[in-house]
Amino acid sequence: MSDFSLSSLMPLAPELFLAVAGMVLLVVGAFMGNRSLRLISWASVVCYGIAAVMVVSGDGGRAETLGGMFVMDGYAELIKIFILVGLAVSAILSIQYLYQEQILKFEYPILILFSGIGMMLMVSAHDLLSLYVALELQSLSLYVLAAIRRTHLRSAESGMKYFILGAISSGVLLFGISLIYGYTGTTNFALIGQALGAEISLGALIGMVFILAGLAFKVSAVPFHMWTPDVYEGAPTSVTAFFALVPKLAALGLIARLVFEPFYPLQDDWVQIIWILSAASMLVGAFAGLRQENIKRLLAYSSIGNMGYALMGIAAGTTAGLSGLIFYMAVYMIMTAGTFAVILSMRRQDVNLEKISDLAGLSHHMPKLAYILAILMFSMSGIPPLAGFFGKFVIFQSAMESHLYVLAVIGVLTSVVSAYYYLRVIKVMFFDTPAEPYDGHISWGRWIVLAGSVGFILLFIISPSSLLDICRTAAVYLIPSSLS
Amino acid sequence: MISAIAFYLFALMTVFAAIMVITAKNPVHSVLFLILAFFNAAGLFVLLGAEFVAMILVIVYVGAVAVLFLFVVMMLDISFSELRQGALQYVPIGLVVGGILLAELIFIFVGWHIAPSAMDNRITPMDQTVQNTEALGRVLYTDYIFAFQVSGLILLVAMIGAIVLTHRRRPGVRRQKIADQNARRPQDVLDIQKVTPGKGI
Numbered sequence: 070m071s072d073f074s075l076s077s078l079m080p081l082a083p084e085l086f087l088a089v090a091g092m093v094l095l096v097v098g099a100f101m102g103n104r105s106l107r108l109i110s111w112a113s114v115v116c117y118g119i120a121a122v123m124v125v126s127g128d129g130g131r132a133e134t135l136g137g138m139f140v141m142d143g144y145a146e147l148i149k150i151f152i153l154v155g156l157a158v159s160a161i162l163s164i165q166y167l168y169q170e171q172i173l174k175f176e177y178p179i180l181i182l183f184s185g186i187g188m189m190l191m192v193s194a195h196d197l198l199s200l201y202v203a204l205e206l207q208s209l210s211l212y213v214l215a216a217i218r219r220t221h222l223r224s225a226e227s228g229m230k231y232f233i234l235g236a237i238s239s240g241v242l243l244f245g246i247s248l249i250y251g252y253t254g255t256t257n258f259a260l261i262g263q264a265l266g267a268e269i270s271l272g273a274l275i276g277m278v279f280i281l282a283g284l285a286f287k288v289s290a291v292p293f294h295m296w297t298p299d300v301y302e303g304a305p306t307s308v309t310a311f312f313a314l315v316p317k318l319a320a321l322g323l324i325a326r327l328v329f330e331p332f333y334p335l336q337d338d339w340v341q342i343i344w345i346l347s348a349a350s351m352l353v354g355a356f357a358g359l360r361q362e363n364i365k366r367l368l369a370y371s372s373i374g375n376m377g378y379a380l381m382g383i384a385a386g387t388t389a390g391l392s393g394l395i396f397y398m399a400v401y402m403i404m405t406a407g408t409f410a411v412i413l414s415m416r417r418q419d420v421n422l423e424k425i426s427d428l429a430g431l432s433h434h435m436p437k438l439a440y441i442l443a444i445l446m447f448s449m450s451g452i453p454p455l456a457g458f459f460g461k462f463v464i465f466q467s468a469m470e471s472h473l474y475v476l477a478v479i480g481v482l483t484s485v486v487s488a489y490y491y492l493r494v495i496k497v498m499f500f501d502t503p504a505e506p507y508d509g510h511i512s513w514g515r516w517i518v519l520a521g522s523v524g525f526i527l528l529f530i531i532s533p534s535s536l537l538d539i540c541r542t543a544a545v546y547l548i549p550s551s552l553s
Numbered sequence: 554m555i556s557a558i559a560f561y562l563f564a565l566m567t568v569f570a571a572i573m574v575i576t577a578k579n580p581v582h583s584v585l586f587l588i589l590a591f592f593n594a595a596g597l598f599v600l601l602g603a604e605f606v607a608m609i610l611v612i613v614y615v616g617a618v619a620v621l622f623l624f625v626v627m628m629l630d631i632s633f634s635e636l637r638q639g640a641l642q643y644v645p646i647g648l649v650v651g652g653i654l655l656a657e658l659i660f661i662f663v664g665w666h667i668a669p670s671a672m673d674n675r676i677t678p679m680d681q682t683v684q685n686t687e688a689l690g691r692v693l694y695t696d697y698i699f700a701f702q703v704s705g706l707i708l709l710v711a712m713i714g715a716i717v718l719t720h721r722r723r724p725g726v727r728r729q730k731i732a733d734q735n736a737r738r739p740q741d742v743l744d745i746q747k748v749t750p751g752k753g754i
Contacts, residue, residue: 088706095713135699176717183710190703202703209707213714228718248661254671264668271664275657 080132080141083120083149084189090116091182098175110164110178117157117185124149131546133195137257140195147543148192148322151399155315156185158406158518163307165512166413170421172218172305180217181311184210188319192326197246197256200323204242204287208235211316215304227303234286234296242283248276261331269335277332281342284327287320290380291349294373298361301369306421309365310409313372318398321376325383325391329547336386343384348479350377355483358490364412364425367490368405371449374487375401378461381468381476389467392544393460396537400460400529404448407522410515411442416508425494430503438511439498441523446495448526450488456529463537556600563596580626588619605686 131142187207194200216228252273253264286293354374361367382394415422432439448457468477570590577583598607
C-alpha cells in the first residue's frame with residue numbers, strides 16, 4: 070500500500086463519484102431548503118445514470134484494490150447496475166408521493182443515495198471489515214428513511230423497531246466476524262478461504278453461522294423476518310417501495326460472495342443453513358400472506374417468500390443456481406417496482422389507501438391501471454408466458470440439478486399457495502362491487518416506471534436467453550466453471 | 554514487581570467498578586462507577602504499552618460518553634425501578650437465549666484451536682523506532698483507509714439522520730436575524746428630541 074497511485078482508485082470510481090455527488094447535493098439542499106426536493110431527486114437520478122455508465126465502462130476484469138478490501142469484477146458490475154436502476158426507480162416513484170403526503174425533506178433522496186453507496190460497497194466487499202462498514206452505511210440510512218415521517222406514530226415505531234433489531238443483528242454479525250478472525254487471523258476473504266480450506270474448526274463454523282444469521286436478518290429470511298411486515302406497513306409507502314426494491318438484492322449479492330469465496334470450503338455446512346432459511350421463508354411467506362388485509366403487509370410476506378426462492382439459488386451452489394438468483398432478483402425488482410407504482414397511486418380524497426379491499430372497482434374507474442396490476446400479479450404468481458414464471462423456472466431447475474428435490478417441491482407447492490393472494494387482488498379489482506374512484510392524477514415519472522415494468526414482463530418471452538446469458542456470465546466470476 | 558502490583562490493582566478495581574455499575578441502586582452512582590471502570594481500563598492499557606489507546610479511552614469515553622450519560626440520567630426523569638419491573642417478565646426467555654449462547658461459547662472454548670496459517674496472517678511487522686500513535690496512524694490512514702473513509706460516510710449519514718429526525722421549526726420563537734440587525738439605521742429607529750427643561754415631552 071505504500072506505493073499509492075491514483076489508478077488504484079479506478080475500480081472505486083462509481084462509488085467515489087456518488088459520494089461526492091451526495092455531498093454536493095447536500096450542500097445544495099442546505100442552501101435552498103426543502104423546496105429543492107424535486108430538483109435534488111432528479112439530480113440524484115442523473116447521478117445514478119452517470120454512475121451506471123462508469124460501472125459499465127470498467128474493463129470488466131477482476132481488480133482488487135485498497136489492500137484487498139475492495140474487489141470489482143463482472144459479478145459486482147452486474148449487481149451494481151441492477152442496484153443503480155433500483156435506486157433511480159425508487160427516487161422517481163417517491164417524488165409525487167412526497168409532495169402529496171407533505172414529507173418535504175430534501176434529505177430524502179440524499180439518504181437513498183448514501184444507502185445506495187453502502188449497497189454498492191457491500192457487493193464489492195472483499196474483507197470482513199469493509200463488509201461491516203458498508204452494511205452499516207446502508208442500514209443506517211434505511212433506519213432514518215423508515216422513520217422519516219416522524220410525526221406519524223407508525224413511521225416512528227417502524228424506524229425504532231428496525232433500528233433496534235438491526236443493531237442486534239449487527240451485534241450477531243460482529244460476534245461471528247470476531248470468531249472467524251480469531252480462528253484464521255485475518256479478515257481478508259481470500260486468506261480466510263485459504264485458512265478454512267486447510268482445516269476447519271468448530272469455532273470457525275459457529276462464526277460462519279453467526280455471520281449468516283446476521284445477514285439473513287438483512288434479507289428478512291425466516292426466522293429473522295419479524296421486522297419486515299411492521300416496517301413495511303409503518304414506513305411511508307415510497308420508502309416501503311425502496312425497501313422492497315433494492316437492499317435485499319445487495320444483501321443477497323453479499324451473501325453469495327461470502328459463501329462462494331471465503332466460506333467455499335464449508336459448503337456442506339452452509340448449504341444446510343441456506344436450505345432451512347429458504348424452506349422456512351417460502352412456507353411462512355406463502356401461508357402468513359393468506360390472511361393479510363393490508364397490501365403493504367401482503368407485499369412484505371410476498372418479499373419474505375421471494376427471498377426463500379432466491380436463497381434456493383444459493384443453496385444449489387452452482388453457476389446455474391447463482392445466475393438464477395441474479396436473474397430472479399432482477400425480475401422480482403422489476404415486478405415490485407410496477408406494483409408499488411400502482412399502490413402509490415391508490416389515493417382517495419387526498420388520503421393514501423393501503424387496504425386490499427380499497428382496490429375494488431379499479432377496473433371500472435381506471436381500467437389501464439387495473440390491467441397493469443393484473444399482469445404484474447399474474448407474473449408474481451408465476452403464470453407462464455410472463456417474466457415471473459421464468460424467474461421461478463430457472464431457480465427450480467437449478468435446484469433440481471443440484472439434487473435439492475425436497476426444496477424444489479416445497480418451492481412449487483408454496484408458489485401455488487401464494488398464487489391465492491396474488492389472484493385475490495385481481496379478483497377484488499375486477500369482480501367486487503366498485504368503491505369510489507381514485508384521485509386521477511398519476512405523474513409521468515410513475516407512468517414510465519409502469520410502462521417499463523409491464524413492457525419487460527410481457528416482452529421478456531421474445532428473447533428470454535439474453536438476460537439469462539448476462540446473469541450467467543456474471544455468475545461465472547464468482548464460481549469458476551471448474552468448481553461447478 | 555511494581556507493574557504486577559499495578560496490574561492487579563487496576564484489574565481488581567475494573568472488575569469491582571463494573572459489578573457496581575450494574576448493581577448500584579442509584580443510576581447516577583452507576584454512571585460514576587462506569588467512569589471509574591474506564592479509568593482503570595485506561596491504566597491497564599498503559600501497562601500494555603498502548604498509551605495512545607489509554608488516552609483515547611479517557612478522552613472519548615470518560616470525557617464525552619460518560620458525561621453525556623450522566624447528563625441524560627440526571628436530566629431525564631426516568632424511573633428505573635419501573636423499567637426494571639417490565640423487564641422481569643422477559644427474564645426466562647433471556648435466560649434461555651443466554652444459556653444457549655453460553656453453551657455455544659463453552660463448546661467453542663473447549664474445541665478451540667487456530668488455523669495453521671493464522672499466526673502468519675496475524676503478524677504485523679512493527680517498526681520499533683516509532684511511537685504507537687504514529688504506528689496507528691500509519692496503519693489507519695494507509696492500510697485501512699477504505700474502512701476509515703466509509704466510517705466517515707457513516708458518521709455523515711448519522712448526522713443527517715439526527716437532523717432530519719429531530720430538527721423542527723417551532724412557531725412563535727423569536728430568532729436572531731443578523732441581516733435585519735445590521736440593516737437597522739439610527740434614523741429609522743431613533744427619534745431625537747430636544748427636551749426643554751421644566752416641560753418634559
